[in-house]
Amino acid sequence: MKKAYILLADGFETIEALTPLDVLVRSGVEVKSIAIGAERDVRSAQGVTVKADALLSESDLSDGSALILPGGYPGYENLAKSTEVLKAVDEYYTSGRTVAAICGAPTVLAAAGVAHGKEVTSHTSVTDELTDYVVSSDDVVCDSNLITGKGAGLSLPFALAIAAALTSPEKVAEVEQKMEL
Amino acid sequence: MKKAYILLADGFETIEALTPLDVLVRSGVEVKSIAIGAERDVRSAQGVTVKADALLSESDLSDGSALILPGGYPGYENLAKSTEVLKAVDEYYTSGRTVAAICGAPTVLAAAGVAHGKEVTSHTSVTDELTDYVVSSDDVVCDSNLITGKGAGLSLPFALAIAAALTSPEKVAEVEQKMEL
Numbered sequence: 001m002k003k004a005y006i007l008l009a010d011g012f013e014t015i016e017a018l019t020p021l022d023v024l025v026r027s028g029v030e031v032k033s034i035a036i037g038a039e040r041d042v043r044s045a046q047g048v049t050v051k052a053d054a055l056l057s058e059s060d061l062s063d064g065s066a067l068i069l070p071g072g073y074p075g076y077e078n079l080a081k082s083t084e085v086l087k088a089v090d091e092y093y094t095s096g097r098t099v100a101a102i103c104g105a106p107t108v109l110a111a112a113g114v115a116h117g118k119e120v121t122s123h124t125s126v127t128d129e130l131t132d133y134v135v136s137s138d139d140v141v142c143d144s145n146l147i148t149g150k151g152a153g154l155s156l157p158f159a160l161a162i163a164a165a166l167t168s169p170e171k172v173a174e175v176e177q178k179m180e181l
Numbered sequence: 182m183k184k185a186y187i188l189l190a191d192g193f194e195t196i197e198a199l200t201p202l203d204v205l206v207r208s209g210v211e212v213k214s215i216a217i218g219a220e221r222d223v224r225s226a227q228g229v230t231v232k233a234d235a236l237l238s239e240s241d242l243s244d245g246s247a248l249i250l251p252g253g254y255p256g257y258e259n260l261a262k263s264t265e266v267l268k269a270v271d272e273y274y275t276s277g278r279t280v281a282a283i284c285g286a287p288t289v290l291a292a293a294g295v296a297h298g299k300e301v302t303s304h305t306s307v308t309d310e311l312t313d314y315v316v317s318s319d320d321v322v323c324d325s326n327l328i329t330g331k332g333a334g335l336s337l338p339f340a341l342a343i344a345a346a347l348t349s350p351e352k353v354a355e356v357e358q359k360m361e362l
Contacts (some may be wrong), residue, residue: 152361
């Protein structure tokens with residue numbers, strides 16, 4: 001079974017974190033939510049408190065196939081301020097494993113200094129910060145091992161793209177059918 | 182400011198509960214998550230633990246404009262087994278306030294004995310239980326003060342329909358733009 005890690009910082013966008021989690025669990029992927037701060041209870045930008053599975057400081061992410069970075073304000077800024085997060089992003093990206101970022105979170109790729117020159121999409125409000133990338137206005141962009149999504153309204157196609165990268169077209173079709181898509 | 186209550190039972194579908202919450206908070210609606218059991222920590226069908234804002238047994242829901250029933254297995258069955266939930270559904274429906282149910286949760290309307298003869302949509306797997314309703318295969322159905330959604334993949338249009346019922350077309354358009362829809 002493949003494994004994916006979702007990084008939760010205070011101020012994460014609720015559905016940008018939890019839609020990938022929901023879809024990946026449905027797809028048979030093992031998903032662990034990881035709090036990047038000192039507490040497992042993490043509060044989303046919409047005021048939802050989620051108990052993460054573990055703390056980043058106590059986690060070994062080396063067995064994962066995908067690292068997922070939700071947006072949300074100030075969640076994505078908190079991700080970019082964490083040296084441990086930037087190190088994990090660099091390790092996943094340079095080893096060819098999937099790195100997925102949505103909304104404001106593609107700026108975390110820039111903070112980590114990875115994937116320069118790759119095509120990405122992001123929330124319109126942060127495109128100015130992505131000077132080292134080819135910025136697309138598409139809803140979801142897949143370029144090599146990078147998956148990016150534009151904003152909260154695209155959480156579901158973003159999640160399905162990650163599921164497609166980790167499983168098979170048949171599994172994604174089965175999940176879509178059960179979700180009534 | 183209008184207020185909406187989302188009822189959380191163990192085994193709720195993560196995105197069916199939290200997509201309406203996210204979209205409604207973005208729409209300027211006050212949203213409270215209410216645990217129907219004995220603990221504020223409620224575990225979703227995908228294993229996400231969410232700390233609800235309050236317990237149903239300690240809550241007065243009389244100031245709300247909408248009551249939201251997520252699906253998810255066995256979440257929707259747990260909702261239907263709760264006499265307090267069925268009482269709240271009856272009170273909201275008969276007083277003309279919005280009752281919104283998605284996936285398996287339209288069966289909670291049947292358990293509460295409300296809205297017979299109204300048009301509803303639901304997950305394909307539970308349509309047999311909705312003999313007293315006009316069952317549609319549409320993604321989202323609005324009939325009088327009832328909003329129903331078909332399944333997890335339709336969480337976002339379901340949430341936007343609730344937002345439209347509680348706010349204005351202008352507010353929904355603004356929220357959609359910020360979500361990059």
